[in-house]
Each structure stands twice: as structure tokens, then as C-alpha cells.
Amino acid sequence: MSPERDELMRLVQQSPDDQVPGVLHELRRHLRPAGEQSWPPAFFASAPGDGVSIAEQADELLREGFGR
Numbered sequence: 001m002s003p004e005r006d007e008l009m010r011l012v013q014q015s016p017d018d019q020v021p022g023v024l025h026e027l028r029r030h031l032r033p034a035g036e037q038s039w040p041p042a043f044f045a046s047a048p049g050d051g052v053s054i055a056e057q058a059d060e061l062l063r064e065g066f067g068r
Contacts, residue, residue, distance in 0.1 A: 001009075015023060054061065 012020075012023075
């Protein structure tokens with residue numbers, strides 16, 4: 001067994017029972033294969049909008065000084 005794995009085992013054994021669920025959740029999150037992650041990510045469509053693509057308005061926005 002590698003020294004890192006030994007340390008992980010030692011830390012797990014020393015962890016208080018009330019911290020185990022949170023640590024277990026984090027470890028599982030890091031071990032989840034990429035194919036199992038949901039798509040789209042939660043941040044997609046997180047901002048309200050009217051459904052009009054900003055790309056469709058690019059020329060107009062740039063004329064108005066978008067970002068100033």
C-alpha cells in the first residue's frame with residue numbers, strides 16, 4: 001500500500017463520526033466517472049433572460065458600447 005493510501009486510512013480512522021458523511025460525499029464526488037455527471041451543468045440557464053441570444057444582438061450591443 002502506498003504511503004498516501006496509508007495516510008488516508010489513518011485519517012479516516014481518526015475522523016469523528018459526525019464528519020464521515022461529508023468526507024465520504026466529497027470522496028465520492030471526486031471518484032465519479034465523467035460520463036455520469038449530469039449535463040448541462042447546474043449553472044446553465046442560471047440567469048433570467050428573454051430567450052433572445054446575445055449573439056443575435058452583437059452588432060447593436062457593440063454600437064451602444066457594450067461593457068462600458
